[in-house]
Amino acid sequence: MRNILVTGGAGFIGSNLTLALQEKHPDARIVVIDDFRSGDFKNLQGYRGDFVAADVSRLDWQAQFKDLIFDAIFHEASITDTTVHDQLLQVHDNVEGFRRLLEFAVPHHTPVVYASSAATYGIGTGRMKEDQPAAPANVYAFSKTQLDNLARSYARRHPSWKIAGVRYFNVYGPHEAHKKAAASMIYQLYLQMKAGKRPRVFRAGEQKRDFVYVKDAVKMTMSALSAPQSTVYNCGSGHAFSFNEVIAELNKSLGTKLEPDYFENPYPFYQPHTEADLTLAKSELKYNSEYLPATGIAHYVAHLEGRNQ
Numbered sequence: 001m002r003n004i005l006v007t008g009g010a011g012f013i014g015s016n017l018t019l020a021l022q023e024k025h026p027d028a029r030i031v032v033i034d035d036f037r038s039g040d041f042k043n044l045q046g047y048r049g050d051f052v053a054a055d056v057s058r059l060d061w062q063a064q065f066k067d068l069i070f071d072a073i074f075h076e077a078s079i080t081d082t083t084v085h086d087q088l089l090q091v092h093d094n095v096e097g098f099r100r101l102l103e104f105a106v107p108h109h110t111p112v113v114y115a116s117s118a119a120t121y122g123i124g125t126g127r128m129k130e131d132q133p134a135a136p137a138n139v140y141a142f143s144k145t146q147l148d149n150l151a152r153s154y155a156r157r158h159p160s161w162k163i164a165g166v167r168y169f170n171v172y173g174p175h176e177a178h179k180k181a182a183a184s185m186i187y188q189l190y191l192q193m194k195a196g197k198r199p200r201v202f203r204a205g206e207q208k209r210d211f212v213y214v215k216d217a218v219k220m221t222m223s224a225l226s227a228p229q230s231t232v233y234n235c236g237s238g239h240a241f242s243f244n245e246v247i248a249e250l251n252k253s254l255g256t257k258l259e260p261d262y263f264e265n266p267y268p269f270y271q272p273h274t275e276a277d278l279t280l281a282k283s284e285l286k287y288n289s290e291y292l293p294a295t296g297i298a299h300y301v302a303h304l305e306g307r308n309q
């Protein structure tokens, strides 16, 4: 690959992806677009490529890139704070950014991999499968559902064009600190426990999440480029892990014995259980999660403690 575009490359997943792409394709020209609304330049330490500081939903893509043809586009840019309830802002910026990208990519059928979200499944209790109907419970999830709908509609009209969605579950790992309250629960609980405080979770800590380590998420995002057809893939570890189990693993890694401090959940739209069915990603992308939650948490804590990279 000679020319690669990454949107949202100053963010958590986007920066891990950009640096992994740079390592895999050292001679490629990489361009990142990000408007820093939730990203941080510090995530791109060691990045040698080009950077366009712009809002993807307002950028004139043709004027910006003229006759530059990309071999691949990875779309990570999005408002990612699910507590932003401004419906116009959330839907405009997330959906129009993707529409502009697709209009830019359509003439050359540039392969596109875009970030979808497990939030599109809504309030479920069992394993989540790509073909089940969307049930967005907040406007962020609604905007991500619109991305899936847009991708499907463009793909139907252009059957030889590959547009692959990667439906991330709960991603955690290095480069998420800038997300503050929107960072993963694993990182929030680590910070509390590191400070010697009892970790605070909703009663009774048995809500489960499919936590996926960012290295696995990046691996799947890159392999989605070779999807056999346009589709969307669940991206998780394939395991539902409770907050109590996260706390137990953090205690092990930190050498602490802190008991959970339970409090009442004030959110009626809170997902009690997320769990990715990985059948499609396994069969079509040969994806296998390398970091099951216990391994990923141990690796991440070692990184946060400066014991590895």
Ligand SMILES: NC(=O)c1ccc[n+]([C@@H]2O[C@H](COP(=O)([O-])OP(=O)(O)OC[C@H]3O[C@@H](n4cnc5c(N)ncnc54)[C@H](O)[C@@H]3O)[C@@H](O)[C@H]2O)c1
Binding pocket: 007, 008, 009, 010, 011, 012, 013, 014, 033, 034, 035, 036, 037, 038, 039, 040, 054, 055, 056, 057, 075, 076, 077, 078, 079, 080, 093, 094, 097, 115, 116, 117, 118, 119, 167, 168, 169, 170, 171, 172, 179
């Ligand atoms: N982290 C997760 O657990 C998770 C779960 C599901 C889906 N996702 C999706 O993955 C993608 C990456 O998320 P993340 O966790 O890295 O979040 P992040 O907030 O760290 O990254 C998003 C990046 O996009 C940039 N951005 C936002 N809107 C933009 C715009 N209109 N124009 C240009 N840049 C813009 C931000 O500045 C930021 O750098 C997002 O699309 C998100 O919805 C993430």
